[in-house]
């Protein structure tokens with residue numbers, strides 16, 4: 001087993017998640033500490049501006065280069081902070097490698113593009129550790145969706161969980177890994193997770209999310225608006241399929257005129273209904289939820305109602321639901337180095353299993 005730090009900067013743009021695990025890329029050993037280093041409001045604003053400009057952005061754009069540097073240095077701080085945490089609990093541990101996802105600013109696999117920003121060479125230099133990055137390009141080049149990549153990690157984690165089961169990540173965007181009774185895998189992005197709720201609440205209250213679902217709880221779902229949102233052609237596409245965070249951005253216009261509470265209730269129902277609209281080969285015996293959405297009790301309740309099945313938090317299975325994506329990119333880093341597949345026909349629609357990721361070594365100091 002090797003010791004690895006996985007780093008994930010998710011679609012919520014809230015910060016970088018870092019997690020330490022021991023793994024050989026197939027089995028998962030010690031799940032060590034994890035942490036989130038938040039981004040400053042200023043960096044969030046710069047990243048958000050890049051999302052809007054990404055389709056026409058040049059790699060040499062000065063705003064992009066500045067943001068990449070700030071983002072990468074924050075990742076290096078996360079690595080240092082996590083090393084210090086591990087030093088306290090397992091002083092004998094030595095970091096072998098880092099899995100660096102970066103920040104997605106554009107995801108358009110149908111046009112062969114997926115773009116995660118971050119400077120892997122700078123991170124390798126600052127941390128004096130080999131860094132694996134660019135996990136999605138090989139899959140997209142081979143005709144896959146480039147996402148989700150977490151399923152192979154979900155399957156390893158859930159090796160002992162009764163099947164059929166679904167593992168649902170509710171981050172900015174939602175994604176699911178379905179494991180059938182026979183072990184068959186089907187995965188896809190599900191639709192919005194928290195990103196639309198966050199954007200709506202931020203726009204109307206200045207607060208970055210609907211804390212504990214308080215606004216949604218006080219609101220009433222606008223059914224015609226909800227049905228209009230569910231008319232999006234994404235929901236009739238078969239899995240595997242993936243999404244750009246901005247795909248549903250215009251959806252907020254459909255809510256014009258609603259109170260902030262009714263809008264939050266409608267968007268919370270939209271996230272749950274988009275998961276329930278999935279057509280899976282078998283009905284999962286349980287849904288295990290990770291990602292920030294599981295902290296929203298209203299979203300969890302509406303999900304359970306719409307899925308008509310047990311909906312459990314990842315912690316019920318001894319997992320850290322806030323660290324799973326970061327852990328995953330540590331796991332994928334080792335798989336990348338070993339040339340093992342990261343994606344499969346059932347997870348991204350790629351025609352054959354594909355590895356991916358590029359390793360960069362730190363500059364040797366003489």
Ligand SMILES: Nc1ncnc2c1ncn2[C@@H]1O[C@H](COP(=O)(O)OP(=O)(O)OP(=O)(O)O)[C@@H](O)[C@H]1O
Pocket residue numbers: 009010011012013014169170171172173174193194195198209210211212213290291292293295296297325
């Ligand atoms: N107590 C809470 N109440 C409501 N929502 C919450 C709470 N805690 C976290 N969230 C939601 O979780 C989000 C963060 O989730 P997470 O960190 O899983 O996203 P991410 O990793 O950036 O996204 P992705 O998985 O799409 O890359 C916040 O933006 C917020 O909407």
Ligand SMILES: CC(=O)N[C@H]1[C@@H]2OC[C@@H](O2)[C@@H](O)[C@@H]1O[C@H](C)C(=O)O
Pocket residue numbers: 010011104107114146147148149150151171172173174175189242243325
């Ligand atoms: C292109 C991209 O960055 N997609 C993210 C995003 O955030 C959630 C969902 O959309 C998922 O497809 C993916 O991340 C996870 C970690 C994945 O690839 O499995």
